[in-house]
Amino acid sequence: MCTSIVFSPKDHYFGRNLDLEITFGQQVVITPRNYDFKFRKMPELKQHYAMVGIALNAGGYPLYFDAANEKGLGMAGLNYPGNATYYDVKDGKDNVASFEFIPWILGQCATIEEAKKLLAKINIADINFSEKMVASKLHWLIADKTGTSIVVETDKDGMHVYDNPVGCLTNNPQFPKQLFNLNNYADVSAAMPKNNFSDQVKMDGYSRGLGSRNLPGGMDSESRFVRVAFNKFNAPTSDSEEENVDTYFHILHSVEQQKGLDQVGPDAFEYTIYSDGINLDKGIFYYTTYTNKQINVVDMNKEDLDSSDLITYDMLTKGKFNHQN
Template sequence: MCTAATYRSQDFYFGRTFDYEFNYGEEVVVTPRNYSFQLRHQNALTEHYAMIGIAHMVGDYPLYYDAVNEKGLGMAGLNFAGNAVYRKPREGRDNIAQFEFIPWILGQCATVQEARTLLAHINLVDTRFSEQFPTSQLHWILADRDEAITIEAVGEGLNIYDNPVGVLTNNPPFDKQLFRLNDYSYLSPDQPVNRFSEQLQLQPYSRGMGAMGLPGDLSSASRFVRVAFTKMNSVSGTSESESVSQFFHILGSVAQTRGCCRLENGKYEITIYTSCCNADRGIYYYTTYENHQITAVDMYRENLDGEIPVHYPLVQGEHILLQNAADTTEEKL
């Protein structure tokens, strides 16, 4: 289970939580413009926009979970179990495997509008990367600083929804999640007004009561409502540090804590990583479950005209600054 969101202050930010019971050795991966993306049913992408995001590296091939390209377009795939339906290759269509979808879009498109043109000809196919990697059932959020859409390959075909909240979780399908926000139209960041009865002098007895009824459970439907409310009412300064900090607070509202979501195999779902990419500057920030210190990778510090992806393992282990260290040297516990 995962949650993705967008945010705008002075710059545009795109990120997500990745919630699962174990990791696959994810890394921050910068793919330069001249890396050759070999596609199973189409000609290879040999020249394309550079991109940065989280991927699992298989040899030199990045299997992207989420990424942002150098034009500021971001895309993330989230679990959509039981609803995703991919098809067999069809003549006359752009047959793209699920694992190729993110680089295929981000490699060629600078905006959501450009992506809409490509999506009119796509056929998402069920081709597996390998026998060791089953096809993931996903749907996707695609966003730039001006708009966001949700893309779902389901039984009746490919559905593309305008996403006015810039948020995506998992099930049910996006149109049902968006409609459910109507049930929470009474929520407010302001204190409530007594509408119960004019005959009773009812008064708020705590701050934050305007949001009473905001769902707090860990289901994807409830996380959608909670992060949408948090994001849509979020206020931050425009500096980079203020904006990045605020974005992590937004996604922190839906973080998964070990022990609260027990699975049938006795494992627990946790937030493996949380990301925030400044899409305008190409800086990818992240934290992990065991490391709350924000780590950053700047795409523009790499050779974007190269041919080989550059990848950095996620920094693990809690980094705690001892404020009253004996000397001025930073001491970590």
């Protein structure tokens, strides 16, 4: 399970929490413009936009969990089990496997409008990366540096592309149902509540924060969707990059999963393996991990983006303690 957001205080920040019970040895991976992207059913992309994100380097092929390109378009794949459907190869369509979807879009599109034009021709084909690496059942959040975002879901009745007015995505149910569910929380507020119960009953504001008392706090995807949307829209903004990045990670960490709270099997618990975000305006990538809450930075602009070889950085997972005495 996962949570993804676009946050737009001044510049625009896009990224996600990756919540799973196992880790895959993922890295920060920069794919430069001349890396030769090969696709199973489509022509190769020998030249494309450079991109940075978190990926599994599978024998020299970047299997991106999430990424953003140099033009400020970001994309993340989130778990969508029971609903996600991949299709047979279709004539006259751009047949792209789910694991190829992120580089196919980010390699060629600079904006949401350009992505929508490409999406109109795409068929997400039911193709596995290998016999041992079966395609994950996903849906996707895509955002550009205007703060505009869309959701792509491939259901049994076909592909749906939804405009996303809240800039958030978690997992099941389908996105329109998640959006509709926000109606149940219209009374949640950062302010102290007014007494609408009765003017004949005196209410005691016995605690601060009572306006958010009905905000859901579960690990489930529906609760996280409501909570991250509320926290995002009520977050402070600043002109400072450091302050905005710090706030961005507070928003994501407000829905992170602690080990021991979401049991998915015998002695197996889902947890937030990493949180990441990229400044879509500047191409600066940030991340934290479950055991290292220091915000780590990789600036794609400092690399040779005209090269043809993947650039990788191991994620920093060792906790750091700052001893003051």
